[in-house]
Amino acid sequence: MNRKLTCLFFTFFIAVSTAFSQEIRSPERFLGYKLGEQYTPHYRIIEYFKYIAQVSKNVKLVQYGSTNEGRPLMAMFVASDENIGRLEEIRKNNLHLAGLTEVEATSGSFGKIGNLNTSTVIEKTVSASASADEIAAATVKTPVICWLSYNVHGNEPASSETSMQVLFDLVDPANSQTKAWLKNTVVVIDPCLNPDGRDRYVHFYNSVRDVLPNASPSAREHSEPWPQGRINHYYFDLNRDWAWQTQKESQARVALFNQWLPQIHVDYHEQGYNAPYYFAPAAEPFHKVITQWQRDFQIVIGKNNAKYFDQNGWLYFTRQEFDLLYPSYGDTYPIYSGSIGMTYEQGGIGAGLAIVTRSGDTLTLADRIAHHHSTSISTIETASANAQKLVEEFKKFYDKSRSNPPGEYKTYVIQNDNSGKVNALTTLLTRNKIEYGFGLKGTVTGYDYVTGKTESYSPGPNDLVINAYQSKSVLLNVLFEPRTFVTDSNTYDITAWSLPFAYGLTAYGVKESLKPSSLTMYSPKAEAVANPRAYAYVSAWQSVEDVKFLAALLKKGIKVRYSEKPFEAGGKKFAAGSLLITRAGNDRADFDGDVMQIAGSLNHELVPLTSGFVDKGHDFGSDVVHYIRPPHVMLIAGEGVSAEAMGEVWHLFEQQIGYPITLVKYEDLKRARLQDFDVAIFADGEYEDFPSERLQGWIRDGGKLIVMQNAVAELADKKGFDLKKKEDKKDGNKDDKTEDKAKIPNLGLYANRDLDAIRATVPGAIYKINLDNTHPLGFGLQSYYYSLKLSDDIYDYLGENDWNVGTVKKDGYISGFVGQKSKDKIKDGMLIGVQPMGRGNVIYMVDDPIFRSFWENGKLLFSNAVFMVGQ
Numbered sequence: 001m002n003r004k005l006t007c008l009f010f011t012f013f014i015a016v017s018t019a020f021s022q023e024i025r026s027p028e029r030f031l032g033y034k035l036g037e038q039y040t041p042h043y044r045i046i047e048y049f050k051y052i053a054q055v056s057k058n059v060k061l062v063q064y065g066s067t068n069e070g071r072p073l074m075a076m077f078v079a080s081d082e083n084i085g086r087l088e089e090i091r092k093n094n095l096h097l098a099g100l101t102e103v104e105a106t107s108g109s110f111g112k113i114g115n116l117n118t119s120t121v122i123e124k125t126v127s128a129s130a131s132a133d134e135i136a137a138a139t140v141k142t143p144v145i146c147w148l149s150y151n152v153h154g155n156e157p158a159s160s161e162t163s164m165q166v167l168f169d170l171v172d173p174a175n176s177q178t179k180a181w182l183k184n185t186v187v188v189i190d191p192c193l194n195p196d197g198r199d200r201y202v203h204f205y206n207s208v209r210d211v212l213p214n215a216s217p218s219a220r221e222h223s224e225p226w227p228q229g230r231i232n233h234y235y236f237d238l239n240r241d242w243a244w245q246t247q248k249e250s251q252a253r254v255a256l257f258n259q260w261l262p263q264i265h266v267d268y269h270e271q272g273y274n275a276p277y278y279f280a281p282a283a284e285p286f287h288k289v290i291t292q293w294q295r296d297f298q299i300v301i302g303k304n305n306a307k308y309f310d311q312n313g314w315l316y317f318t319r320q321e322f323d324l325l326y327p328s329y330g331d332t333y334p335i336y337s338g339s340i341g342m343t344y345e346q347g348g349i350g351a352g353l354a355i356v357t358r359s360g361d362t363l364t365l366a367d368r369i370a371h372h373h374s375t376s377i378s379t380i381e382t383a384s385a386n387a388q389k390l391v392e393e394f395k396k397f398y399d400k401s402r403s404n405p406p407g408e409y410k411t412y413v414i415q416n417d418n419s420g421k422v423n424a425l426t427t428l429l430t431r432n433k434i435e436y437g438f439g440l441k442g443t444v445t446g447y448d449y450v451t452g453k454t455e456s457y458s459p460g461p462n463d464l465v466i467n468a469y470q471s472k473s474v475l476l477n478v479l480f481e482p483r484t485f486v487t488d489s490n491t492y493d494i495t496a497w498s499l500p501f502a503y504g505l506t507a508y509g510v511k512e513s514l515k516p517s518s519l520t521m522y523s524p525k526a527e528a529v530a531n532p533r534a535y536a537y538v539s540a541w542q543s544v545e546d547v548k549f550l551a552a553l554l555k556k557g558i559k560v561r562y563s564e565k566p567f568e569a570g571g572k573k574f575a576a577g578s579l580l581i582t583r584a585g586n587d588r589a590d591f592d593g594d595v596m597q598i599a600g601s602l603n604h605e606l607v608p609l610t611s612g613f614v615d616k617g618h619d620f621g622s623d624v625v626h627y628i629r630p631p632h633v634m635l636i637a638g639e640g641v642s643a644e645a646m647g648e649v650w651h652l653f654e655q656q657i658g659y660p661i662t663l664v665k666y667e668d669l670k671r672a673r674l675q676d677f678d679v680a681i682f683a684d685g686e687y688e689d690f691p692s693e694r695l696q697g698w699i700r701d702g703g704k705l706i707v708m709q710n711a712v713a714e715l716a717d718k719k720g721f722d723l724k725k726k727e728d729k730k731d732g733n734k735d736d737k738t739e740d741k742a743k744i745p746n747l748g749l750y751a752n753r754d755l756d757a758i759r760a761t762v763p764g765a766i767y768k769i770n771l772d773n774t775h776p777l778g779f780g781l782q783s784y785y786y787s788l789k790l791s792d793d794i795y796d797y798l799g800e801n802d803w804n805v806g807t808v809k810k811d812g813y814i815s816g817f818v819g820q821k822s823k824d825k826i827k828d829g830m831l832i833g834v835q836p837m838g839r840g841n842v843i844y845m846v847d848d849p850i851f852r853s854f855w856e857n858g859k860l861l862f863s864n865a866v867f868m869v870g871q
Contacts, residue, residue: 024055024171027164035161036366038353039202042071042195048164049076049191056171058084058182065252068233071195073252078170078189080182083143090186091260093142097391098261098338098398099471100433144387145262146380147188147339149330150372152239154197154229156270158348158368163191165369166376178377181384188262193253193330194231194238201229205352213353215362221352227643234655235647236852239267240326240493242333243479244854245431246651258337258433263390264301264383265339267330268372270348274358276315277371278345279305282331283323285487289406289474290324290335293393297340297386304382308374325486326493327478328854336475338397340390344375398471405473409509412480413444413457414464414500420543421503422464424856428499429466434476436466437516446510449482449500450784452814457508465516482509483815494764494788496816497854501766501786504857531608534583536620537595538569538607541577542780544656544856547863549604550579551659554630558594559585562868564776565624567617570609577779577868580620582612585627626871631678631704633866638665641685645709648850649681652859674698679866684709684848696720700838706865708845713793715844720837723844724796726829762792762826765816769808769831776868777805777834777843780860786814787831787847788855792822794829795846806832832861834869841870 028034030048053061058078065073077087095101148166150159167189170178192198201224209221216222227235232247241250257265271278281298302318309316322343324332334341347357348368357363383390416422416438429436440459448455459465468476478484479499486495500507540546541562553560561580566573581595588594599606612620635649653661664672666687674680674694680703682690690711699705707715715721771778771785778785785806797804810827818826831846843865849858 024052024168024173026168026172034366035165036353036364036369039157039205039365040161040164041202042160042192042199045160045164045191046072046074049074049167052076052167052171057081058171059167060084060087062256064256065249067194067196067249069196071199073193073195073249074191075256076167076189076191078167078182078187079143079185080179083182083186087186090142090145094145094261094394095259097142097395099402100261142391143184143186144264144383144390145186145188145260146264146266146383147190147257147260147262147334148266148268148376148379149190149193150268151191151198152193152267152330153237153269154194154199154231155201155224156230156268156346156349157198157201158270158346158365159268159372160192160198161365162268162369162372162376163189165373167191169377170380178380181380183384184387185380185384187380188260190253193249196233197229197231197238199229204229209352213364215354215356217355219352222350222355224350226639226641227637227647231643231647234651235643236651237644239269239330240328240852242330243328243432243475244428244852246853251431254333254431257334261337261394262334262339263394264379265330265334265341266375266379267341267343268376269343269345270368271345272349273347273351273355273363275345275347276317277309277347277375278317278320278322278343279375280342280344281318282343283320283492285491286324287327287332287336287478288485288487289477291393291397293396294335294340297390297393298342300386301340301342301379301382305375305378308378309371312374314371314374321492323490323492325484325491325495327475327497328852329493333475336478337472338394338401338474342379344372346371397474401471401473402469405468405470405477407468407477407481408511409447409477409480410468410512411444411446411510411514412464412466412468412476413440413446413459413508413510413514414466415457415506416460416462416464418505418542419462420540420545421505421856424544425499425503425505426464432472432475432479434466434472434479435470436464437519438462438464438521439517440465440514441517444508444510444512444514446508447482449498449507449509452482455508461517462521465514467513467515469513480507480509486817491763491817494790494816496764496766496788496814498766498815501814502788502855502857504781504786531610532592533610534592534608535612536580536582536609537599538574538609539579539581539604540780541575541579542860544859544863545602545604546579546780547860547867548657549599549602550628550867551657552598552602553581553595554628555659556594556598558588558598560628561620561625562628562779562871563618563620563625565618567614569611569614569617570607571615572607574607575780576774577776577864580625581606582620628867628871629678631866632676633659633661633679633681634664634672634677635661635681636666636669636683636685636687637663638667640666640687642683642709644852645683645685645848648848648853649683649862651853652850652862656853656859657863670694674703675701677703679704679706681706681866682708682711685711687711687714690714691718696837699840699842702839702870704841704843704865704870706843706845706862709791709793709848712795712844712846715842716795721842722799722802722835723833726794726796726825761819762789762822763817765789765818766814767808767812767826767831768814769806769812771832772803772805775803775805775834776871777803777832777861777864779864779868781857785832785861786857787849788851788858789818789826789847790851791847792818792825793846794826794831795833795844797830798833798835798844801836803834804830804832805834806830843869 060077150163245251280302331341331343354364439461443458618624716723716725833844835842849862
């Protein structure tokens with residue numbers, strides 16, 4: 001081959017290679033069908049994202065975590081030719097603008113797929129040495145970051161399909177429009193926040209669909225079976241877990257989010273299929289910390305979205321239903337972190353591939369994809385058009401957070417009299433990048449969360465101290481404010497969540513800025529040390545950490561007892577409920593070694609005692625010391641059961657305390673071997689023909705029934721149960737005028753019907769109830785308990801042979817919105833009770849003690865019901 005021919009061949013090869021490299025397959029060409037013709041399984045969506053990562057030079061794909069069922073969680077970063085190679089620099093510049101710098105940087109964040117190190121990134125406030133010029137330079141060279149999160153609810157699947165088309169549009173070499181936007185914009189696409197739920201829905205639909213989509217709402221393909229695909233593996237709503245991060249998907253996602261802190265974040269959803277499209281601006285109430293800029297820019301984005309919907313004649317609405325208050329949503333959490341956070345909602349839940357709506361129109365999956373695609377592209381366009389302003393306002397948000405934090409209190413002091421709960425709280429703070437320390441000198445004066453008054457307090461060296469002058473002060477204020485101001489009572493979620501109440505900790509809000517003495521605890525927890533002369537080892541019982549330790553002992557076959565009375569021994573005081581691991585009864589080759597191994601693995605403190613003869617109280621052989629029989633626990637699942645309420649219990653057992661539990665479908669209960677179980681848990685739900693005679697016989701034979709929320713209501717006024725609905729007390733001396741008023745018909749305005757209905761609602765409010773902590777159900781807790789009420793359900797006090805463990809008086813209200821009718825009702829009644837029945841017990845929990853798994857204090861209450869009561 002001569003040189004001329006070689007040159008021609010090389011030129012031809014380069015031309016062909018260039019042409020090939022410019023051709024990137026669309027989702028339709030890659031999948032073999034048009035988007036909207038069928039649902040795409042999660043693994044195929046991931047395959048498309050991996051394919052784009054291979055053929056496009058403008059993307060970086062990272063796996064930031066995995067689900068409980070092993071599916072990958074992925075995020076794709078898309079940027080211009082200039083910016084794609086400097087993503088790490090962009091990320092650090094962005095954090096610099098927020099006043100944050102990394103002490104321990106995450107390595108390999110943008111290496112090959114699967115190389116993402118998801119270990120916690122520790123951050124601290126940037127030193128004042130950063131000059132104004134440096135900050136200004138960082139502002140100019142930092143592109144705006146626009147983050148699109150799709151499919152957090154598994155049975156709202158249109159947005160994951162959309163994510164593939166949006167990605168293609170951004171990387172398509174022929175798309176000059178998106179190429180221009182990427183010059184000053186980094187787009188982050190998370191195609192599916194809830195892969196387990198999505199596949200649950202898609203597998204269901206594909207298994208029952210007809211050859212052609214059946215658009216009749218009555219068709220079975222539009223009737224999703226329990227527990228539905230909305231929720232994750234443990235039946236948690238991931239859209240309500242951003243701040244709490246109880247689920248592994250949330251922990252991984254929010255960790256990545258906090259490494260970037262985007263200026264715009266959109267959370268994509270679907271709503272009922274008869275509804276049109278919803279986009280920002282949001283509805284009231286807005287939390288008062290939301291800035292005017294954040295409010296105004298929602299309107300800017302909304303108008304741009306509306307422009308395209310108007311052009312296509314698509315229906316939409318704004319400023320209704322979806323408010324910005326509860327801090328753990330995919331719109332509010334980003335807002336409280338400096339972003340423009342928004343929810344977009346497409347009508348479509350239950351629509352399948354096609355459905356006839358109430359108006360007679362046929363809504364297709366292709367329609368839903370088109371609408372989500374339009375708002376996705378419109379949002380990126382708006383971000384690019386306002387990039388500089390977005391970055392500048394982002395910096396202002398964090399500048400003000402550090403120099404003038406919102407809220408009345410500038411320091412929060414939390415008494416460390418319960419290390420387990422304080423450890424749980426600091427874990428939450430760390431995940432949310434909220435700085436804290438320990439110890440203060442002298443006396444402080446501040447708002448006492450327990451008394452509701454201004455009190456003086458002398459902090460100890462291990463007390464938790466959180467100074468509000470920090471980058472994350474807005475989120476801190478929202479999570480800790482004793483009472484949330486609600487501008488509009490018509491809210492979409494709970495209206496109270498203050499962490500000191502949720503964790504059951506004594507806290508003080510101080511108006512002055514006080515710095516902690518140390519960033520670490522004054523002294524580490526003492527290690528458990530084996531003592532071959534020990535008569536017994538004693539463990540505290542005051543937090544979930546202690547429950548986890550008990551569970552580990554029981555699984556190893558180690559016998560454990562508890563004291564129902566406080567006692568003193570070895571110069572120390574021990575509260576009622578303290579665990580006793582005695583040598584007596586534990587005939588093991590290496591008793592001390594076995595106990596120490598478990599304690600060491602959990603970093604659990606034990607106190608060895610060399611005698612069962614106590615200094616004060618009852619000796620270990622007395623009748624106030626009870627053996628804890630390892631319970632065999634049954635949790636009712638299936639149709640009629642609230643999947644989320646049941647999932648909280650399931651997750652608590654499997655992921656938090658590590659104790660075995662058996663899930664039994666309610667419809668199978670009639671043929672289940674009840675004698676194999678000691679405890680049956682009925683979470684919130686509707687149970688047909690409940691309770692059966694067979695179940696009642698099991699209780700009388702020694703079984704323990706735990707019922708919560710509506711399961712409690714279903715036992716009210718039933719034969720054999722002492723539970724009575726609390727009736728409103730009527731004035732017995734009615735006069736003629738009162739009777740005449742009763743005959744007057746409803747004269748309320750139709751336009752006010754929603755507001756009138758609110759008067760009898762409780763959308764999540766905190767009540768302080770009196771707790772009998774001498775009863776095993778109250779062990780380890782204070783003489784009061786903060787209950788998160790989600791309804792106005794309340795019951796008459798139980799009978800004289802029963803135990804009214806948790807009662808509420810007329811002054812029990814603490815925080816959150818409660819309609820006036822409901823507020824008048826919630827007083828002078830029972831909320832937590834125990835009814836002995838034969839040799840067994842029925843435990844009534846009117847409210848959900850482990851709501852969304854963030855109500856930390858209720859976990860010990862619930863564990864008492866399982867392990868302590870009836871022993």
